[in-house]
Amino acid sequence: MSELNYTPLVLSLKVAAISTSFVFIFGLFFAYFFSRKSFFGKSIVESFFLLPLVLPPTVVGFGLLILFGKKGWIGGWLWDTFDIQIVFTWMAAVIASIVVSFPLMYQSAAAAFENIDIRLENAARTMGASEWRVFWTVSFPLAWPGLLAGLVLSFARGLGEFGATLMLAGYIPGKTDTIPMAIYFAVEAGQMEKATFWVIIIVALGFSTILWLNWWSKRSMRRFANDRR
Template identity: 55%
Template sequence: MFAPVILSIKVAAIATIFAFILGVFFAHLLTSRNIPGTSIWETILILPMVLPPSIVGYLLLKVFGKRGPIGAFLLDTFGIQVVFTWIACVIAACVVALPLMYQGAKAAFQSVDETYCLAARTLGSSEWKIFWTVKFPLARPGIISGIVLTFARAIGEFGATLMLAGNIEGKTQTIPTAIYYAVATGKEDEADVLVLIMTLFSFFMIFILNTWLKKKNYKVS
């Protein structure tokens, strides 16, 4: 019964790492430079949040399936099959949760007063150093908040995961799909335990985040 819990945590953690890297990268890129077609890029990044998860899952299946452009390439070149593996769970969770990370990071970067970056420039700092010493630390509370929401969304992902990874017990079955399967097959006790685990986990995550954010928010001079 605990296999879905372990898989869910593993999938959500890996998906969050990828979503964090992509979300922070695109948020910084699109907020700090005049990139042509910013609105289009932003729409693409946010689209998985608006589309029903089943549609996201279907589109991912088209791309990562055996005959999809990336799926066929991975299978022919490296012998890696994505669909119906735990990697599919990670891809589905990452794509669906990425908009939350992007939005969180974007809001966090936009909240940083540009004057700090200007001051750092006059003090001889490179753009790379400004990002790591000034912009990222000042945006950190917002980014951490984005990470927690991303993780929460990733661990709760259901529709797209079901489409791309299926519901294979011990292989691709995550907590949400396990709960669905338990209820569908009349195993209410199992569903109760998984629901309790999921609820407690989510509660403590949000609680710890809120407590930390209250302590960590820098006062602007």
């Protein structure tokens, strides 16, 4: 344990924070749009969004490798045009986390927006509010509890992502060694004390995240019940 460094912790928090930011923005946009619009093929697109929930992480990672590898559709273009390599970098870990955690954010946000009473939004429109103002003053505040739940769960999922990250980012000490990676390769090397340390750290982070979410949800429900009295 004397040689232990905290790079995996720092990198995991960095990857989870960046990926959660992207997931929140895009999940918010798509969830609101899909909850208010109906069009041909909507179910197909939504099924595609949720696909990473049911696919093995290695399959997701393989698909990302096809897209972002040097000979991939996106990765090849980035390499030839900007000399940017995605595979085997911390950016690859971010992309993997975005893909696997997006369904959690989308599901939570979609449920939150669909549970909003549409009459409240229409009332704001009849008073002259623009769609942008309706969203930020009515829809977003009412959906916030569900959005926050999705945000927290997405962060926790990004923090613990392993399979897709291994396929796309690989394991490079000091560069792509997130906590799940550090645990796996510590066990492979027979460094059980080191692996146990990182297991305790990530369990504590995940448990704290879920505990805080449960506490906040119950507190919000009590406040809502008191406001209705």
